[in-house]
Each structure stands twice: as structure tokens, then as C-alpha cells.
Amino acid sequence: MERLSRRAAGGGTVPRSPEISVRTHMSNRITRFTIVGGGSAGWLAASILLGTLNRRNDGADTQVELIESPTIPIIGVGEATTLSTFVTFAQLNIDELDFLKHCDATFKAAVRFSGWDVNPDGSPRHYYHPFDAPPYMFNLPPAYHWHRRARADREAGRPVTPFAHAMSPTPALMNAMRAPRGFEQGPFEGLVNYSYHMDATKLGDYLRGYCTALGVDYIADDVDGVQRDERGFISALQLRRRGEHAVEFVIDCSGFRSLVLRQAMGEDFIPYSDSLLCDRALAAQLPHAAPDSPIAPFTTATALGAGWSWEVPLWSRRGTGYVFSSAHRSDDEAIAEFRAHLGEAGREAEPRVIPMAIGRARRGWVKNCLGVGLSAGFIEPLESTSIHLTQVAIRRFLDHLPERDCAPVLAARYNRLTTEMYDDIRDFIVMHYCLSNRDDSPFWRDARQEARIPDRVRERLALWRRKLPSALDIDTNNPLFPEWSYIYVLFGKGAVDDIAFPMEAAVSDDDLDAFLAEQATARARIMARAPDHRALLARIHAEATDPWYGAAGAR
Structure with missing residues (x-):
């Protein structure tokens, strides 16, 4: 194609060729990501980058390298996860059965809260927060119907079925120690929604094998320093054994040390200690x-x-x-x-x-540095959010994938979303404390002091004294905890037992009876198919697995 002149004959400017513009953009793309730190956060970040950028691309692969210290131990403990882990593993084409075997993993379909509140007779209260939600009835959540019936039953001295048991088949499975999926089902297919428990250290080792199959460059070395250019961008890392190591974009997975984001880039830490006491x-x-x-x-x-x-x-x-x-x-x-x-x-x-440093970095993305995992922030693990935050950080970063100049508009949008996500999770955790009616120790009294409750939590709780939570009340982009999570906690803690909501005048007992009958049928059908949890895991461990990425990485 003939190259166009920058000037037309009459002196006017000729528009730049689209082909030249595309070529310029491609030459500015980031060709290498450097991850500092291994463990579950580092290897999960590498897995998502490699699985997204290099598995289906027509052009040149993006290089992903991971630098892991041979001298600093990994914090890894037994780790519970959320539904986002299920989604991520499915998207990465992880072999589910192979993962379960190599990561000491089990299934998880709910959180059981024990003793966070007390009943009127002083006995400890227990409830489940399951992963699934019931269908609506005539545009209303069946929680209104159940609540009106339960209030009448309590007043008449009749027994009341626990809320979550009425709304979902999951609590019955949990009480019977049944698995949320059967062996005959395909990968990532469940009888009810589920995620996993796993050994976090073994997860990191497992994903290392996955990443090796996809071509990760592994460097065992310590990062002793960070060099920055005149723009403040990171230009190189100083490695203890290899010396100066040039970089294009750094992903900090160095844990609570936050070696790059907070130490080298000087990003402030926003503590949540005013609202969450556990440290x-x-x-x-x-x-x-x-x-x-x-x-x-x-x-x-x-x-x-x-x-x-x-x-x-x-x-x-x-x-x-x-x-x-x-x-x-x-x-x-x-x-x-x-x-x-x-x-x-x-x-x-x-x-x-x-x-534990409870809180978050003021910004998770600064110039050509992204904090992921503990280096970016941490919220106490009451609802198993640590691995979730790692996954979402990388997936949202890929949604804002920059060129080498790291356009500020991309970083600003990412940081707004990340701040919103951390604050929303903090608020959900705070709600568990501030609604507790325990009065047996200074900790529980201090945890629900009015001054510790964030404004948005106070506003939501005031609103939910007048109506039940709806999707419109959760003013967060793609929240981890939708309205039904709040409903399960409010009802599980008995926080709305004394309220008669105006909407209850619009519901029908006949509709509730039909709903409960449908739930009973579904519960019986699922219980008949759900195997014992231990028995299912034993069968999985006895099954031979040979995933496509298995030969490439040593386990």
C-alpha cells in the first residue's frame, strides 16, 4: 500500500493511515508482565494472565514471569473460597477432579455461623449462609411470605422452620453431610451452587504446574530494590542473585510486606481498624x-x-x-x-x-504497578474473600488492559472499582458484628459501638427496618454479596424478627404453601442424588486423572 504523505498538495493535513495507527498501538503493547511473589496469589495471577492472553491468541504470546523468594516462607493456611473460584477454574479449563485430588480440596456450599447471636432463652443461635437463592414469587422475594408466617407462628407458640432451610435445599444437604454435586455430573456441575475448601500452599504448587504448561518464566530470587525512571514508573528490579532485571509492568504479590506497591511506590494504606477490631x-x-x-x-x-x-x-x-x-x-x-x-x-x-493488616492500599494500581492479594489489602476472612479479591483484581485489570504508558483513565477506573469492592466487603463483614446481640464480653460490646459502624451500613440497616434488601439497595458494581446474602444474615441473626413490613399485606399464604411444597419436592430430589461428602471425595481420589497440563509441571 502506498504510504500517504503527512501533507496534502494544498497544505492540509492528511489523516494518519489506520494501518499505521494500529501498528503503533501494537508496538506499544506490554509484552512482559513480572509477578513479584508466588504462593496462591502469585500463581493464581499468573494462571489468569496466561490463560486469558496466550491460550487462544493468533499473534505473539505475552511473556509472564514470576519471581519467588527462596528465603521467605508462604503464609498459606487452609483456605475457603467463594463462587468466583468456581467460575475462574471453569474459565481456565482446570481439571476439577485433578485439582480436588492435588490440593487436598473439599466442596463448600455454605458458611455456618455458630454462636454469633443468642436466642431469647440465652442459647447460642446457629444459621447457614448458602450460596444459592430462591426464585421470586410474583416479583416478590418469598422472604416476605415466610416472615409473616413465622411471626404468626412465634406468637402462637408454634415451631418455626429456620429461614435458610425454608428458602434453599442446601442446609438440608449440609446437615446430612452430603456433597453439593454427584460423581456422575460433569465438571463444575452441581446439584446446588458450590465452591471449595483447599490447602492454599498446595493450590500455589498446583497452579505452578498449570502455568509451566502455558510457558511461565520462573525465577527463584529475592527482590532487594526497585528502580524508577523520571516518570516514576518502575524500570527495573534489583535481584539478589541476578542483579538488575528490566521490567515493563510489575504485579506485586509479595503479601503483607507489599514490597513494590507500598514500599517502593509509597502508596498509602487505608486501615479498616475503626470498623473491624480483629487484627x-x-x-x-x-x-x-x-x-x-x-x-x-x-x-x-x-x-x-x-x-x-x-x-x-x-x-x-x-x-x-x-x-x-x-x-x-x-x-x-x-x-x-x-x-x-x-x-x-x-x-x-x-x-x-x-x-493481620486489615485494610487496603489507597490505590491498587499505580503507574506500571498493580497490587494483588495481601499486598493490595486484606479483610478478615469471615466470608472467605482473600482468593476472591485476587481473582477479581486480575480479571478487572485485564478488562482495563493498558499499553506501556498505562493510561491514567484506565488506572483511575480500576481503582474506583477496587475501592468500591473492598469497602462493600468491609461493610458486609461489619454487619455481622454490629447486629450481634451478644453481651458477654467487652469485645462484642465494643464491636457494635455506633461510632464504629460505617455510614453506609447505618443507612442500609435503617432502610431494612422498613423493607427487605433488594438488588437496588446494593449500590456496588458486580457485588460479591447480592441482596440474598444480606437477607440470609438478617434473618439468620433474628435482626428483623420484630418487624411487620408493609409489603406483607400484599402476600398470600397460599403462595407460600405452594412455594414450600415446591422446595420440599426439590429438596427430596436433590437429597436422593447427593452422595455422602466423604464417600464422593474418596471416589474422586481413587479415580485416575490426566489433565492436559499435568505432564508439564511437577507436583
Whole structure:
């Protein structure tokens, strides 16, 4: 094609050829991403980058390199996940059964909250937060119908079916220790919605094999320094063994140290300590009670005197810990309380003490640096959000994929979305505390002080004294917790038991009876197909798997 002159004969400017413009853009594209830090965050980031950029491309591959310190240990503990992990693994074409075997993984279909609130007789209250939601009836959530019936039953002294059990078949599966999918179902197909529990360290090792199959460049070295150019962009990393290492774009997965984003780039940290008191954790690994003991298909969060204890059941063991407030318990006091909670099984436990920086970086993306995982922020793991935040960070970054100049408009939009996401998750976690009616320790009284409650939480709770949550109330782009998550928590905690909502005058008892009958039929059908959780996992472990990426990475 004949090249056009920059000037026309009459002196006017000739528009630049579209072909030249395209060529310029392609020459400015980022050809290499450098990830600092391994573990589940680093390898998950590498997996999503490689799986998105290089698996179906016609042109040259984008290079992804991961620098992992051989001297710094990984925090990894037993990790619970959200539905986003299920979606990510399906998109990456991960072999689900192979993953379950190699990551000590189990299924998760709900969170069970124990003792966060007390009943009128003083007994601890328990409820489930399942992953699924019921259908609406004539444009109304069946929560209105159930609530009117339950209030009348309580007043008449009749027994009341727990809310989540009426809305979803999942709690019945959980109580029976049944799996949320059957062996005969295809990959990522469930009887109800589910995600996973897994060993986070083994997940990192597993994804390393996946990334090796897709051509990751692995560097075992320590980052001792960061060089920046006149624009403030990172131009090179100083590696302890290799020396100066040039970079185009850096993804910081260095954990709580935030070696690049916060230390080198100087990005401020926004603490959430005004709203969330817990700032330390104990972590321990315990065997199952017996070789054939049931394996729960749910995460358990049990309230203790200065925080709460998690239980994440894996195939070979249990992951457990205590998230607590250092203002209300010393480490020694917390360890003693935690061991007492565990009973005989915890008598010899030697839990690790993990300081937690609760909050977020002011901006997750600064110039040519993106913080991912703990380096960008952390919220206490009550609703298993850590791996979710890693996945969403990379997926949203790819939605804003920049050229080498890292256009500020892209970073600004990404940072707005990320701030919104972190704050929304914080608000959902705060709600669990501020609605608690426990009054047995200073921690629980302090946790619900009015001054600690973010404005948006106060506004939402005031609104939900007048109406039930709807999608319009969750003013966040693609929220992790939709309206039904809030409904499950409000009803599970008994926070709206005393309210008669105006909309209840518009509902029909006949509609509720029809809905409950349909739910009972669906529950019976699912229960008949759902295998015992341990039995399903045993069959999966006995099955040979040979995924397409298996030969490339050592496990």
C-alpha cells in the first residue's frame, strides 16, 4: 500500500493511515508482565494472565514471569473460597477432579455461623449462609411470605422452620453431610451452587504446574530494590542473585510486606481498624477425629470471646484458627481460649500467630504497578474473600488492559472499582458484628459501638427496618454479596424478627404453601442424588486423572 504523505498538495493535513495507527498501538503493547511473589496469589495471577492472553491468541504470546523468594516462607493456611473460584477454574479449563485430588480440596456450599447471636432463652443461635437463592414469587422475594408466617407462628407458640432451610435445599444437604454435586455430573456441575475448601500452599504448587504448561518464566530470587525512571514508573528490579532485571509492568504479590506497591511506590494504606477490631489470627492444623469421620461441606465460623474461630475441613485434615482482637486478648490469652474451644483435639496444638493488616492500599494500581492479594489489602476472612479479591483484581485489570504508558483513565477506573469492592466487603463483614446481640464480653460490646459502624451500613440497616434488601439497595458494581446474602444474615441473626413490613399485606399464604411444597419436592430430589461428602471425595481420589497440563509441571 502506498504510504500517504503527512501533507496534502494544498497544505492540509492528511489523516494518519489506520494501518499505521494500529501498528503503533501494537508496538506499544506490554509484552512482559513480572509477578513479584508466588504462593496462591502469585500463581493464581499468573494462571489468569496466561490463560486469558496466550491460550487462544493468533499473534505473539505475552511473556509472564514470576519471581519467588527462596528465603521467605508462604503464609498459606487452609483456605475457603467463594463462587468466583468456581467460575475462574471453569474459565481456565482446570481439571476439577485433578485439582480436588492435588490440593487436598473439599466442596463448600455454605458458611455456618455458630454462636454469633443468642436466642431469647440465652442459647447460642446457629444459621447457614448458602450460596444459592430462591426464585421470586410474583416479583416478590418469598422472604416476605415466610416472615409473616413465622411471626404468626412465634406468637402462637408454634415451631418455626429456620429461614435458610425454608428458602434453599442446601442446609438440608449440609446437615446430612452430603456433597453439593454427584460423581456422575460433569465438571463444575452441581446439584446446588458450590465452591471449595483447599490447602492454599498446595493450590500455589498446583497452579505452578498449570502455568509451566502455558510457558511461565520462573525465577527463584529475592527482590532487594526497585528502580524508577523520571516518570516514576518502575524500570527495573534489583535481584539478589541476578542483579538488575528490566521490567515493563510489575504485579506485586509479595503479601503483607507489599514490597513494590507500598514500599517502593509509597502508596498509602487505608486501615479498616475503626470498623473491624480483629487484627491477629492463630492458625493450626488438626487431624480428622477418625479416618471415617464425616467431612463437612461447609465452613464453620464460631464466635468466641474476642473474635471468632474458623474450621475449614480438607480431605486429609482440618484447618482451624482464631481471628481475634489484640486489644481484647494477648497472644497467650487467645491461645488458651482457642485450645479450650478445640477441646481434647487442641490440647497439644501449637498455633502460629499471624499479625493481620486489615485494610487496603489507597490505590491498587499505580503507574506500571498493580497490587494483588495481601499486598493490595486484606479483610478478615469471615466470608472467605482473600482468593476472591485476587481473582477479581486480575480479571478487572485485564478488562482495563493498558499499553506501556498505562493510561491514567484506565488506572483511575480500576481503582474506583477496587475501592468500591473492598469497602462493600468491609461493610458486609461489619454487619455481622454490629447486629450481634451478644453481651458477654467487652469485645462484642465494643464491636457494635455506633461510632464504629460505617455510614453506609447505618443507612442500609435503617432502610431494612422498613423493607427487605433488594438488588437496588446494593449500590456496588458486580457485588460479591447480592441482596440474598444480606437477607440470609438478617434473618439468620433474628435482626428483623420484630418487624411487620408493609409489603406483607400484599402476600398470600397460599403462595407460600405452594412455594414450600415446591422446595420440599426439590429438596427430596436433590437429597436422593447427593452422595455422602466423604464417600464422593474418596471416589474422586481413587479415580485416575490426566489433565492436559499435568505432564508439564511437577507436583
